[in-house]
Amino acid sequence: xxxxxxxxxxxxxxxxxxxxxxxxxxxxxxxxxxxxxxxxxxxxxxxxxxxxxxxxxxxxxxxxxxxxxxxxxxxxxxxxxxxxxxxxxxxxxxxxxxxxxxxxxxxxxxxxxxxxxxxxxxxxxxxxxxxxxxxxxxxxxxxxxxxxxxxxxxxxxxxxxxxxxx
Amino acid sequence: xxxxxxxxxxxxxxxxxxxxxxxxxxxxxxxxxxxxxxxxxxxxxxxxxxxxxxxxxxxxxxxxxxxxxxxxxxxxxxxxxxxxxxxxxxxxxxxxxxxxxxxxxxxxxxxxxxxxxxxxxxxxxxxxxxxxxxxxxxxxxxxxxxxxxxxxxxxxxxxxxxxxxxxxxxxxxxxxxxxxxxxxxxxxxxxxxxxxxxxxxxxxxxxxxxxxxxxxxxxxxxxxxxxxxxxxxxxxxxxxxxxxxxxxxxxxxxxxxxxxxxxxxxxxxxxxxxxxxxxxxxxxxxxxxxxxxxxxxxxxxxxxxxxxxxxxxxxxxxxxxxxxxxxxxxxxxxxxxxxxxxxxxxxxxxxxxxxxxxxxxxxxxxxxxxxxxxxxxxxxxxxxxxxxxxxxxxxxxxxxxxx
Numbered sequence: 001x002x003x004x005x006x007x008x009x010x011x012x013x014x015x016x017x018x019x020x021x022x023x024x025x026x027x028x029x030x031x032x033x034x035x036x037x038x039x040x041x042x043x044x045x046x047x048x049x050x051x052x053x054x055x056x057x058x059x060x061x062x063x064x065x066x067x068x069x070x071x072x073x074x075x076x077x078x079x080x081x082x083x084x085x086x087x088x089x090x091x092x093x094x095x096x097x098x099x100x101x102x103x104x105x106x107x108x109x110x111x112x113x114x115x116x117x118x119x120x121x122x123x124x125x126x127x128x129x130x131x132x133x134x135x136x137x138x139x140x141x142x143x144x145x146x147x148x149x150x151x152x153x154x155x156x157x158x159x160x161x162x163x164x165x166x
Numbered sequence: 167x168x169x170x171x172x173x174x175x176x177x178x179x180x181x182x183x184x185x186x187x188x189x190x191x192x193x194x195x196x197x198x199x200x201x202x203x204x205x206x207x208x209x210x211x212x213x214x215x216x217x218x219x220x221x222x223x224x225x226x227x228x229x230x231x232x233x234x235x236x237x238x239x240x241x242x243x244x245x246x247x248x249x250x251x252x253x254x255x256x257x258x259x260x261x262x263x264x265x266x267x268x269x270x271x272x273x274x275x276x277x278x279x280x281x282x283x284x285x286x287x288x289x290x291x292x293x294x295x296x297x298x299x300x301x302x303x304x305x306x307x308x309x310x311x312x313x314x315x316x317x318x319x320x321x322x323x324x325x326x327x328x329x330x331x332x333x334x335x336x337x338x339x340x341x342x343x344x345x346x347x348x349x350x351x352x353x354x355x356x357x358x359x360x361x362x363x364x365x366x367x368x369x370x371x372x373x374x375x376x377x378x379x380x381x382x383x384x385x386x387x388x389x390x391x392x393x394x395x396x397x398x399x400x401x402x403x404x405x406x407x408x409x410x411x412x413x414x415x416x417x418x419x420x421x422x423x424x425x426x427x428x429x430x431x432x433x434x435x436x437x438x439x440x441x442x443x444x445x446x447x448x449x450x451x452x453x454x455x456x457x458x459x460x461x462x463x464x465x466x467x468x469x470x471x472x473x474x475x476x477x478x479x480x481x482x483x484x485x486x487x488x489x490x491x492x493x494x495x496x497x498x499x500x501x502x503x504x505x506x507x508x509x510x511x512x513x514x515x516x517x518x519x520x521x522x523x524x525x526x527x528x529x530x531x532x533x534x535x536x537x538x539x540x541x542x543x544x545x546x547x548x549x550x551x552x553x554x555x556x557x558x559x560x561x562x563x564x565x566x567x568x569x
Binding site: 033034036037041061063068069070071072074075077078079080096100101102103104106117118119120132133161162165 | 246247330333334337338347348351352354355356357358360361362477478479480481482483484485495498499
């Protein structure tokens with residue numbers, strides 16, 4: 001067995017003790033810091049309402065109260081849901097979150113395009129990025145459209161998440 | 167002698183004696199006098215000393231931020247549900263509330279300007295050359311910390327401006343290569359901006375960054391005292407017929423004795439110095455007073471704005487950055503499509519920040535006179551010009567330049 005001098009022993013003991021203190025503190029600290037990466041995500045379905053009155057060919061904002069996906073329970077955040085109905089019967093449920101810096105995109109009647117006020121990003125009626133800095137199309141909210149036989153209406157439901165990450 | 171006079175002398179003398187004895191008791195145990203002398207009788211270069219007041223002005227303004235920040239903490243509640251209400255209460259019901267918020271806001275604006283001037287002065291006089299490289303680097307770190315405090319501060323009011331600033335700023339980090347998505351997730355505490363985003367930003371603004379700031383201020387001031395104030399080239403002229411002897415004479419009295427090369431010996435010790443107290447301290451105090459007066463008046467007249475409460479469903483709000491982030495914002499407008507956003511933000515802006523940090527090692531010029539180092543002066547001035555130009559473009563929000 002290797003023999004340690006008194007000085008070597010003290011140095012080794014100090015180093016190991018200090019290192020152990022560091023490790024002991026780091027484990028919970030780093031785990032706590034990184035917890036949003038692993039903590040539970042709660043996705044819920046939110047009924048937006050009937051969409052048969054939405055005019056064809058005109059993106060129309062409806063609103064959904066979305067509970068937060070993670071974190072302590074708080075009041076739901078209201079978000080805009082752009083419903084785009086096409087003549088062929090297909091429907092898009094676009095978010096108004098710009099894919100560049102996530103500012104609030106709106107449908108501009110004059111341009112006939114979605115316009116982002118922050119850096120001038122442009123999207124066409126299907127949310128495809130056609131101008132300015134946005135790197136990808138507007139994502140859709142995860143959604144489903146059900147037929148309510150009682151009222152004879154098509155009802156839109158969305159989830160509090162996007163169909164692709166931006 | 168009247169009885170009353172006799173009484174006064176009898177009472178007066180022992181009180182003075184006792185005070186003196188108390189101070190010498192305190193001094194013997196703390197070394198207060200020695201500390202005060204060390205602090206006050208530092209030799210500083212005589213010429214251009216109004217320009218050397220900017221560092222102490224920066225310190226005063228930072229302390230003012232700490233002071234007003236602590237006061238705001240008395241009333242401000244960092245939760246998405248009561249944040250706006252607590253600020254609205256300050257605005258409408260607390261007669262001094264908006265003034266204190268105004269002091270904190272205008273103090274921040276003034277601080278950023280004064281730090282800019284301080285860095286510009288240090289750059290022009292090349293004060294960061296050996297042995298003061300780390301003075302510059304610790305100062306550059308302080309500059310970045312102050313910018314971080316400014317941007318996290320702008321995120322705290324949960325009004326439209328603060329909310330959308332939070333959305334954009336937390337989103338910028340996700341363009342960071344590889345770990346960007348994770349960083350955004352951690353800062354926001356989720357996919358979207360939410361309750362955890364506010365508490366996290368609050369913790370960063372109130373604990374993390376100020377703690378680092380005070381630590382680096384300690385290092386910066388320690389290094390300043392270790393090497394002494396450099397001043398500028400104007401303090402190092404030679405007047406005699408034999409400059410080498412004159413410089414040698416100065417270096418002999420200077421400490422520490424580091425210089426070996428001729429050019430370093432020239433800039434080792436100023437020709438003439440004054441005591442910090444009271445010459446420099448007077449000028450420092452006057453400049454700080456002027457700045458505090460400006461902040462005091464602007465805080466009173468203009469206060470701090472509070473928009474409508476945060477609305478994540480708005481279709482008409484136009485987020486605008488604080489003026490000190492206009493250059494970066496305009497840069498985002500001009501950066502073309504992915505994946506060049508990442509390249510633009512993190513190579514050009516990050517590279518620029520790194521170059522600023524490492525300036526003492528990039529500036530290899532030998533002399534310190536601005537006219538003798540155009541190879542350093544011209545590019546830096548060009549960058550400063552571009553940054554200001556971008557800010558002007560940003561004010562007008564010129565989208566038309568985007569591809």
